[in-house]
Amino acid sequence: MTKTIYVKTTGSCNLNCQHCFTGGRNGDRTQFDPQQYGDWIEDYMSKHPRGTQYHLEFHGGEPFLVPLAKLTELADRFFEREGVSMCANSNLTFKITDEILAFIQKYFYGHIGTSWDHWIRWSNQKQFDLWRSNLSMLREHGVCIYLKVSVSRELLNMTADWFIDQIESFGVSEVSLERLTCDGNAKENMDIFPDNEAQDNWYLELYKRYKQRKPNVKIRTLDILEEKLKYNVVAVDTNCRNCEQNLVTMNSNGTLGGCPNVASARKHSRLEEGAAAFLSSEDRVSEIAKELTWGDGCLNCDVFDLCGGDCHRLPWQNGRCGGLKNTLRYLSGRSTQSNLIIKV
Ligand SMILES: C[S@@+](CC[C@H](N)C(=O)[O-])C[C@H]1O[C@@H](n2cnc3c(N)ncnc32)[C@H](O)[C@@H]1O
Ligand code: SF4
Ligand code: SF4
Structure with missing residues (x-):
C-alpha cells in the first residue's frame, strides 16, 4: 500500500x-x-x-x-x-x-x-x-x-x-x-x-503505432493498461x-x-x-x-468490468464519458476490429 x-x-x-x-x-x-x-x-x-x-x-x-x-x-x-x-x-x-x-x-x-x-x-x-x-x-x-x-x-x-x-x-x-x-x-x-470520443480513438491509434514502432521511450499509461488487461486486474487500483x-x-x-x-x-x-x-x-x-459509486452510464457499460468507472472528475460530454471505452474494447478483444493483441 x-x-x-x-x-x-x-x-x-x-x-x-x-x-x-x-x-x-x-x-x-x-x-x-x-x-x-x-x-x-x-x-x-x-x-x-x-x-x-x-x-x-x-x-x-x-x-x-x-x-x-x-x-x-x-x-x-x-x-x-x-x-x-x-x-x-x-x-x-x-x-x-x-x-x-x-x-x-x-x-x-x-x-x-x-x-x-x-x-x-x-x-x-x-x-x-x-x-x-x-x-x-x-x-x-x-x-x-x-x-x-x-x-x-x-x-x-x-x-x-x-x-x-x-x-x-x-x-x-x-x-x-x-x-x-x-x-x-x-x-x-x-x-x-x-472531444471525449476523439480522445479515446487517439489513444487507441497511439497504442497501435506504439506496438508497431516499439520506440525507445516507454509510454507508461499504455503499458499499465496492457499489463492490467493481461492479468485481469484492470478495475483494481486503477483509473x-x-x-x-x-x-x-x-x-x-x-x-x-x-x-x-x-x-x-x-x-x-x-x-x-x-x-x-x-x-x-x-x-x-x-x-x-x-x-465508490457509479452512475447508470457506467453501470450499463459493456466495459465496466475493465474500466472500473474511470476518474469521476473527467467531464462527460452529451452522455459520453472521458474514459477509454473503444481502447478497452479493442484491447480486450471485444471489438470486431481487434487484433486480439491482449487476449490470453
Ligand atoms: C500543477 S503542475 C505542478 C508541477 C509543475 N509546475 C508542472 O507543471 O509540472 C502538476 C501537473 O499537473 C498537470 N495539470 C495541470 N492542470 C491540469 C488539469 N486541469 N488537468 C490535468 N492535469 C493538469 C500539469 O500539466 C503537470 O503535469
Ligand atoms: S468506459 Fe466510460 S462509461 Fe464505461 S465504465 Fe468506463 S467511464 Fe464508465
Ligand atoms: S502554470 Fe501550473 S501546470 Fe503550468 S507549470 Fe505552473 S504549476 Fe505547472
Missing part, C-alpha cells in the same frame, strides 16, 4: 498554463513551512500500519520557486527513511543551478518529473527552448526524466507518429498521458478540452477510483486536500488540526463515497 503525499511548496508559478488546476501565476503565493509539513507527515505516518510505503512528491505551483533550503529541510527529515521515496514534478523552465541539480541527484536519486503540454503551456519559443536545454543538461548529468503530457484538443490534431517522434526526440525515459480536469485555469479555457483514500495534497496555505487537481479549491482539513482530522473529515469521506 503506497500513500502519495503531494508536497506543494507554493501554489504559484512562473508560468501560466491554460489548463493549470492551481491557477498558474495567479495561484496562492504562500510558501510552505517545512517544519509544520514535516510534523504533519510524521503524524499521518503514525496513523498507518507498519509496512506502509510513502511517496513524497514535491509539487506546486512550481516547487523550485521556493528557496532550496526549505525543500532541503523537509527532504533531509525523510531522506533514506525505510519505505519513503521522494521526487518532484517541475516545469523546468527556469535556470537550474548547480545546487538544484545536486538536490535532484541526492534526494531523488537522479530522477525528476516534468510536463510537455505543447500548445497550452509555454507562451513563447524562448520558454520552450529553455525547457529543452534544461532537459539536455539534466540528461548529460545522468538524470532520468519522467514526462507527463496533458491531452488537449490541439494534441489530438497530431498523428500518433508525430507524437512518438516528439517524445523520442526529448530523450526522456518514460511518458504518462494525463487527461484534463476542469479546474483552475482550465475553467476559463474550455476550448482546450478534447483514479481510489485516489482519495491514498492521496494527500498539502497546500502551502495550511489546508489539506486529496486529489491534487481540486485541492487548492477544496479542503478536507487544516494542518494544525492534525492527521486524524484529515483522515475522518466529512469532506474526505464524501469524496471517497463518490469514488
Whole structure:
C-alpha cells in the first residue's frame, strides 16, 4: 500500500498554463513551512500500519520557486527513511543551478518529473527552448526524466507518429498521458478540452503505432493498461477510483486536500488540526463515497468490468464519458476490429 503525499511548496508559478488546476501565476503565493509539513507527515505516518510505503512528491505551483533550503529541510527529515521515496514534478523552465541539480541527484536519486503540454503551456519559443536545454543538461548529468503530457484538443490534431517522434526526440525515459480536469485555469479555457470520443480513438491509434514502432521511450499509461488487461486486474487500483483514500495534497496555505487537481479549491482539513482530522473529515469521506459509486452510464457499460468507472472528475460530454471505452474494447478483444493483441 503506497500513500502519495503531494508536497506543494507554493501554489504559484512562473508560468501560466491554460489548463493549470492551481491557477498558474495567479495561484496562492504562500510558501510552505517545512517544519509544520514535516510534523504533519510524521503524524499521518503514525496513523498507518507498519509496512506502509510513502511517496513524497514535491509539487506546486512550481516547487523550485521556493528557496532550496526549505525543500532541503523537509527532504533531509525523510531522506533514506525505510519505505519513503521522494521526487518532484517541475516545469523546468527556469535556470537550474548547480545546487538544484545536486538536490535532484541526492534526494531523488537522479530522477525528476516534468510536463510537455505543447500548445497550452509555454507562451513563447524562448520558454520552450529553455525547457529543452534544461532537459539536455539534466540528461548529460545522468538524470532520468519522467514526462507527463496533458491531452488537449490541439494534441489530438497530431498523428500518433508525430507524437512518438516528439517524445523520442526529448530523450526522456518514460511518458504518462494525463487527461484534463476542469479546474483552475482550465475553467476559463474550455476550448482546450478534447472531444471525449476523439480522445479515446487517439489513444487507441497511439497504442497501435506504439506496438508497431516499439520506440525507445516507454509510454507508461499504455503499458499499465496492457499489463492490467493481461492479468485481469484492470478495475483494481486503477483509473483514479481510489485516489482519495491514498492521496494527500498539502497546500502551502495550511489546508489539506486529496486529489491534487481540486485541492487548492477544496479542503478536507487544516494542518494544525492534525492527521486524524484529515483522515475522518466529512469532506474526505464524501469524496471517497463518490469514488465508490457509479452512475447508470457506467453501470450499463459493456466495459465496466475493465474500466472500473474511470476518474469521476473527467467531464462527460452529451452522455459520453472521458474514459477509454473503444481502447478497452479493442484491447480486450471485444471489438470486431481487434487484433486480439491482449487476449490470453
Ligand atoms: C500543477 S503542475 C505542478 C508541477 C509543475 N509546475 C508542472 O507543471 O509540472 C502538476 C501537473 O499537473 C498537470 N495539470 C495541470 N492542470 C491540469 C488539469 N486541469 N488537468 C490535468 N492535469 C493538469 C500539469 O500539466 C503537470 O503535469
Ligand atoms: S501546470 Fe505547472 S507549470 Fe503550468 S502554470 Fe501550473 S504549476 Fe505552473
Ligand atoms: S468506459 Fe466510460 S462509461 Fe464505461 S465504465 Fe468506463 S467511464 Fe464508465
